[in-house]
Structures are given as structure tokens and as C-alpha cells.
Amino acid sequence: xxxxxxxxxxxxxxxxxxxxxxxxxxxxxxxxxxxxxxxxxxxxxxxxxxxxxxxxxxxxxxxxxxxxxxxxxxxxxxxxxxxxxxxxxxxxxxxxxxxxxxxxxxxxxxxxxxxxxxxxxxxxxxxxxxxxxxxxxxxxxxxxxxxxxxxxxxxxxxxxxxxxxxxxxxxxxxxxxxxxxxxxxxxxxxxxxxxxxxxxxxxxxxxxxxxxxxxxxxxxxxxxxxxxxxxxxxxxxxxxxxxxxxxxxxxxxxxxxxxxxxxxxxxxxxxxxxxxxxxxxxxxxxxxxxxxxxxxxxxxxxxxxxxxxxxxxxxxxxxxxxxxxxxxxxxxxxxxxxxxxxxxxx
Amino acid sequence: xxxxxxxxxxxxxxxxxxxxxxxxxxxxxxxxxxxxxxxxxxxxxxxxxxxxxxxxxxxxxxxxxxxxxxxxxxxxxxxxxxxxxxxxxxxxxxxxxxxxxxxxxxxxxxxxxxxxxxxxxxxxxxxxxxx
Numbered sequence: 370x371x372x373x374x375x376x377x378x379x380x381x382x383x384x385x386x387x388x389x390x391x392x393x394x395x396x397x398x399x400x401x402x403x404x405x406x407x408x409x410x411x412x413x414x415x416x417x418x419x420x421x422x423x424x425x426x427x428x429x430x431x432x433x434x435x436x437x438x439x440x441x442x443x444x445x446x447x448x449x450x451x452x453x454x455x456x457x458x459x460x461x462x463x464x465x466x467x468x469x470x471x472x473x474x475x476x477x478x479x480x481x482x483x484x485x486x487x488x489x490x491x492x493x494x495x496x497x498x499x500x501x502x503x504x505x506x507x508x509x510x511x512x513x514x515x516x517x518x519x520x521x522x523x524x525x526x527x528x529x530x531x532x533x534x535x536x537x538x539x540x541x542x543x544x545x546x547x548x549x550x551x552x553x554x555x556x557x558x559x560x561x562x563x564x565x566x567x568x569x570x571x572x573x574x575x576x577x578x579x580x581x582x583x584x585x586x587x588x589x590x591x592x593x594x595x596x597x598x599x600x601x602x603x604x605x606x607x608x609x610x611x612x613x614x615x616x617x618x619x620x621x622x623x624x625x626x627x628x629x630x631x632x633x634x635x636x637x638x639x640x641x642x643x644x645x646x647x648x649x650x651x652x653x654x655x656x657x658x659x660x661x662x663x664x665x666x667x668x669x670x671x672x673x674x675x676x677x678x679x680x681x682x683x684x685x686x687x688x689x690x691x692x693x694x695x696x697x698x699x700x701x702x703x704x705x706x707x708x709x710x711x712x713x714x715x
Numbered sequence: 716x717x718x719x720x721x722x723x724x725x726x727x728x729x730x731x732x733x734x735x736x737x738x739x740x741x742x743x744x745x746x747x748x749x750x751x752x753x754x755x756x757x758x759x760x761x762x763x764x765x766x767x768x769x770x771x772x773x774x775x776x777x778x779x780x781x782x783x784x785x786x787x788x789x790x791x792x793x794x795x796x797x798x799x800x801x802x803x804x805x806x807x808x809x810x811x812x813x814x815x816x817x818x819x820x821x822x823x824x825x826x827x828x829x830x831x832x833x834x835x836x837x838x839x840x841x842x843x844x845x846x
Binding site: 382414415416417418420421424425452453461464465467700709710712 | 728732733765787788809810823824825826827836838841
């Protein structure tokens with residue numbers, strides 16, 4: 370048995386409205402909003418990065434798990450915007466949250482699915498008995514070039530999951546995980562390039578939809594279940610429209626999707642997106658409910674998880690700030706401040 | 716890149732990343748930063764003490780003309796924080812346009828100083844309003 374013993378998220382306080390960016394670049398507000406289903410996105414302040422956000426989410430996960438950080442034996446940190454190109458986020462995070470030095474770990478990169486890849490790596494170590502607990506972090510301060518329409522969706526945030534194998538501690542049992550991976554040139558960033566590039570015609574069908582749908586089908590088929598057997602579903606959200614379309618294609622209703630659908634309020638948080646969506650579901654889920662969460666990372670791959678909420682979740686959610694509380698805690702900024710915070714002004 | 720920044724930054728990690736001070740084994744007085752000699756009883760028997768990271772604002776000042784490297788944070792507030800554990804420390808206040816004496820705050824880890832394009836990123840404790 371391997372499952373979640375604590376989870377936490379962090380979303381920066383600053384927001385910029387979609388209108389603000391659309392007006393700046395002379396775009397039609399309604400077509401941008403209906404095309405992306407994003408009303409506003411989170412923005413990191415000038416002193417925040419994937420390390421500071423990873424620490425915040427990890428501390429929240431520790432508050433919920435109620436374990437001594439010195440018992441964590443592995444940390445995997447997923448991001449495509451790490452603080453350094455060479456020097457791991459995970460070492461700074463593990464030190465800052467008070468872990469002992471007796472632990473392993475690494476930084477992980479797989480576009481937007483590095484966070485779920487980190488969970489899978491932690492699951493393996495916990496399940497094999499190599500470590501008692503593993504910490505998996507997904508954090509990103511995503512960005513496109515300012516004039517790129519993709520800059521409407523790039524948000525900032527983090528999620529952290531502490532994995533363990535004790536039935537007495539597991540608040541959500543990870544029943545299974547499967548992955549679906551292929552070589553698709555839909556989105557990439559070469560070394561020394563600041564901003565990513567995407568091949569528009571590949572972004573949808575051969576990349577996001579193909580991998581998300583196939584991974585989801587694989588895990589449902591493996592367990593002989595269909596959408597009616599699942600209470601909540603979470604998909605990666607490069608924007609809102611893609612997740613809605615994937616849910617519909619698989620036969621899920623808007624009701625099954627809504628609890629984990631937060632992209633409209635914070636944008637695409639890349640490696641953190643599926644982790645924050647899943648946390649948003651766990652914040653409201655009842656014991657016994659089943660969740661399917663499927664991430665997507667360009668390049669391309671999807672990790673799908675089947676999760677069953679346990680009785681142990683009762684009373685735990687209030688130990689740390691919820692996704693809803695982070696979403697509601699916000700301060701709007703103008704476009705100039707946005708550029709200053711995200712270092713578009715040299 | 717300033718190499719001395721790397722050395723100083725490494726020495727400060729424990730103190731700055733998780734508010735590590737010291738506690739006198741004889742009279743229990745808490746010190747931040749960590750002391751080698753107790754300010755109250757003079758004992759040299761001190762042990763590490765990790766502060767809770769909560770407190771209230773004792774005094775503050777708003778900075779509008781920043782030193783080099785801090786321009787992007789302007790305007791920002793620097794305050795003396797009276798920690799709930801006792802000692803006072805100076806730190807930047809984030810996420811708050813309206814600061815007042817007595818305001819309850821909690822610690823958070825933030826980037827403090829970035830040493831150019833090739834140097835070390837220094838992280839340090841800052842404080843934000845509770846809630």
C-alpha cells in the first residue's frame with residue numbers, strides 16, 4: 370500500500386486579469402477568454418521562485434501529515450523553471466523544511482508533468498521500503514515571451530505530497546498509476562533560451578488529447594471501471610478549454626470535473642497544475658470517494674492515478690491552508706507591475 | 716559574481732532559512748541571532764533553538780530609495796519583529812501595503828538577494844501578515 374499522508378499547495382497572492390494582458394496587446398477580450406477559459410492568473414512577486422514556493426507547499430504538507438521532517442528519506446522536485454540550471458531545488462527545499470541530511474532526491478523535468486513524475490518516483494521508493502516517507506514537489510513560475518498569446522495562461526504555484534505506506538496514516542490511497550509516453554515536438558525550450566516555443570498544430574490532438582485520453586483509458590481499463598465509477602476527475606490544464614474537452618471525450622460530466630478545476634482563477638501552473646487540481650479535490654472529497662487524476666507534459670507524456678480517499682482525511686484538511694483559501698487570498702496588479710515582478714523590465 | 720557572497724551565504728543558511736537561534740541551558744533565555752555567551756546569565760552553555768516564526772511588528776520603516784539589487788522591491792517595508800518566543804529581529808515585510816505596529820506576522824522564505832546573472836541566489840526569512 371502506498372498513499373498520501375499529507376499534501377499542501379501554495380499560490381502567490383498577486384493576480385493579473387486576462388483583460389489587462391489582452392488590452393495591452395490589442396486582443397479581443399471575449400475571444401481570448403472563451404478560447405482559454407481563464408479569467409485571471411497568479412503572478413509570483415519579485416522575491417518568489419520555485420524554491421520559495423516549493424518550501425511553502427512542503428511546509429503545508431508537513432502540517433497536514435503531522436510527521437517529523439527528519440523521517441522523510443527522499444525528495445523529488447519537479448519544475449521546468451528551477452531556480453538554478455545546475456543546483457537542485459530539492460536540496461534547498463529539504464534543508465529549509467528541516468529534514469535531516471540522510472536523504473536522497475533529485476530535480477525532475479518533464480514540462481508540465483514533472484510534479485506527477487516526482488510522485489511516481491516517491492511511490493516507488495516508499496513501496497519498496499527504501500524510505501519511510503517521500504516528498505514530491507511540483508512548482509513552476511511559467512512564462513512566455515510577453516507578446517506571445519501563451520502569456521495569457523502562464524501562472525505560478527506549487528504542490529507538495531508526502532507519501533507513506535502506513536494504513537494508519539494514509540488519507541488517500543494511490544491504488545495505481547500508469548503512464549503513456551511518446552516523442553512529440555509540441556513544446557520545447559532549448560538550452561540558453563529564456564522562453565519556450567510551441568508548434569501550434571501539435572499542441573492539441575497529437576500531444577495533450579492523445580496522451581491525456583490514452584493514459585486515462587489505460588488506467589480505467591486496467592481496473593475494469595468507467596467514468597461512472599469515479600467521483601472526481603482532474604486533468605492537466607494548459608488552459609480551461611482543453612481539460613473540459615478531454616473530460617467530455619472520456620465521458621465525464623462537468624460535475625465530476627469542477628472540484629479540481631482551478632485554472633480559470635490561477636492560470637496554468639505547469640508542474641504544479643495537476644497537483645493543485647488534485648489538492649482542490651482532496652480539500653472537499655469524502656472518505657470512500659474515488660479520484661482519477663491525469664497529468665500531461667509536453668514532449669510528451671501523461672501520468673494517470675487512481676486514488677481512493679480514506680477515513681483518515683477527516684480533520685486533516687483544516688491543518689493547512691486550502692486551495693480555495695489561496696485562490697481567494699489575492700491582490701490585483703497592473704501590467705507594469707506584472708512586468709517588473711516577472712523580470713521583463715531589465 | 717562575488718565569491719565572498721557564496722561563503723557568507725552558506726554560513727547564514729541555517730540561521731536565515733529556518734530562524735535558528737540559541738537557548739541558554741541554564742536560564743532558558745532565547746537569542747537571535749545565536750549567541751555564544753548568554754546575554755542574561757553569562758553562561759557558555761547554549762543549544763540550538765528553532766524559533767516558531769510568528770510575532771508582531773514592533774517598529775517599521777518604508778523604503779522608497781533602495782540599495783543596489785533591491786530596486787524591484789520598491790516600495791517595501793523593513794520592520795523590527797518581536798518574535799512570540801521573545802527576541803526581536805529585523806526583516807522585510809511582504810504581501811502587505813498597510814503595515815502597523817502590533818500587526819501579527821508569520822515568517823516565510825523568500826529570495827533576499829540575487830548575485831548578478833551568475834552568482835548565488837540568497838534566500839532569507841521575511842515576514843507577512845498572518846492569515
